[in-house]
Amino acid sequence: MQTINPYEVKGEIDYKKVVSDFGLKQISDQTLERFEKLANGSYYAMRRGIYFAERDLNWLMDQYEKGNKFYVYTGIAPSGGMHIGQTMQFQIAKWLQDRFDAEVLIMIPDEEKFLVKKNPAFTLENGHTLAMEDALDIAALGFDSRKTKIFLDTEYAKTLYKQAVRVSKYVTYSIIKDALGFGNDTNIGALFYTSFQAVPAFLKSVQAGKNIPCLIPMGVDQDVHFRIARNAIAKMGYYKPASLVSTFMPGLSMNPKMSASDPNNTIYLSDDEATVAKKVNKAITGQQDTLELQKKYGGNPDKCAVCQYYKYMFEPDDRKLAEILEGERKGTLLAGEHKKDLAMRINHFLKEHRTMKRKIEGKLEDFMLRD
């Protein structure tokens, strides 16, 4: 049994089953080829099937070819310091911005965790503080402030609430209950919240007074929000948003989804070099229990967090990645070296990110949208 929704990911995940259960479309070779042609470039995470599914991507490309440019919408619910897995959607958003000259809208729902989590540490005040930290972390990933807008729900609520109300009219309790795993004891703010998350998927159309296509890169756990949203948005007369749907970047112990609430298995953007080295050193690999067995049988890259981290984020070169995976498989790659190299790459990424943050800190306001 697999449970995948924004508030719970449980069980072994079978992404093929997800595609059919959710009514997604697997990204075909033809679709990928067409997309890369239009992008005039190739994105490693799409090539590697990390983005494994889509909705309406060919329709979006039809629109683009007709001259109807799309904007990109993505976001993050602040939960206490971003981890590297959470940068995935922003990294592809930036790539899309560069390749398609796309505007990027980034929602930071600073109320979401407060509404859906029982943990009293998730106060609204804390949500706001964390949201502003996330905003800086996101902006520092290299976005162009002229084409990128970031907003917090509580600060942009005058704009958002009115549109969320329109969405909510089409979403009944029974729809939300089944889709999000809610019930009698769910609070009414959590029930309403999906209406808010839907708004940026058509907000540009409202503001422009004409339909503008929207593309949403997202982790597959968010798909259910947008399945609901797509129905409502179509009834409101706007284009349904297209989407690019990714698998989860695993935790260091190969738990299926890196989680901010599991610090030992998670690399935070704020981790220092020693912490990263220590955490990576404890990562699960796909190797055998002894050096002897490892040399004899080799390892399994699919069960190796180190290999997966190269694949998801830290080895952009496909040929080099293939060598790493092959080395793991054949047992020629030794765990110690393997981990040391990954830690170095992660630390390199984090160091650059810290530098960007310092650079951009005074300019964060250029990105922010407020009512």
Added chain:
Amino acid sequence: MQTINPYEVKGEIDYKKVVSDFGLKQISDQTLERFEKLANGSYYAMRRGIYFAERDLNWLMDQYEKGNKFYVYTGIAPSGGMHIGQTMQFQIAKWLQDRFDAEVLIMIPDEEKFLVKKNPAFTLENGHTLAMEDALDIAALGFDSRKTKIFLDTEYAKTLYKQAVRVSKYVTYSIIKDALGFGNDTNIGALFYTSFQAVPAFLKSVQAGKNIPCLIPMGVDQDVHFRIARNAIAKMGYYKPASLVSTFMPGLSMNPKMSASDPNNTIYLSDDEATVAKKVNKAITGQQDTLELQKKYGGNPDKCAVCQYYKYMFEPDDRKLAEILEGERKGTLLAGEHKKDLAMRINHFLKEHRTMKRKIEGKLEDFMLRD
């Protein structure tokens, strides 16, 4: 069976049963006496038991005596032109403002009917237009713009949403379902809405950074919203709002609640003199079927819309009201005269109101709160 909630009023209403079912407190003679003493005046609708119940009114007076002044919160959901019954809460609010030097906060939830009504005529755009008309009608009842603020939900949502989210955390689906008659097919905006209506009951405390008492005059159908709100607000650490709860002003056909959706039995603020005369002429009276029977047995003022309108709004003098009711009872008052006089009084009220509206039209913005 009686059903009384903000979205449905059905059946014969037994206000004694309402008091016990809702957990209200009947306004006792001692409480009324104390209130009148503090007010240094007497309000006709309280004296006459139109305001029949309360919550925490003695607590509110304790606070007032200690120097903790209260503010008044009331509102109206725009539904297409205010009717005279809907002015009741604003008239008492104005009286409270005058007597207690109280600030008055008036919420106009321009999204509520859109959310809860199936009728497609209730669009958000229309809600906004009607809300602005209501705002003018309310301001024209004589409020002091320095001490009275009116806002529309969609225009004050940045302030309201954040606080509504806090309220919603304490309100589960099962609470709302039973209280408001909602179910599986209710949309999530309607489910969330009660959180919005709760906000002005503690907003002044949030803004002041200290607890300020609040008094809410309301029709009894709104009590359930505030029963829910009071629990949430207490958990948030603010004072529960006190309330003054009124019976319904009946329709002209003695249907238990004058309703904007029943134009023939309703006097709108926009009705002209001839329309008022015509409607009142068709009003139900408590008189007998023939002049002969009427002279013999007399009438029943409790079943007479004309008598009730004098009582609710158009005869402030208790002695004169008693004479009218006595005349009805004894059969000495004749229907034609009775109705002609009432129509004249209503038209007098409406004429004054029209004059005030013209006077105030350019100054409406002095009353409006916007984010």
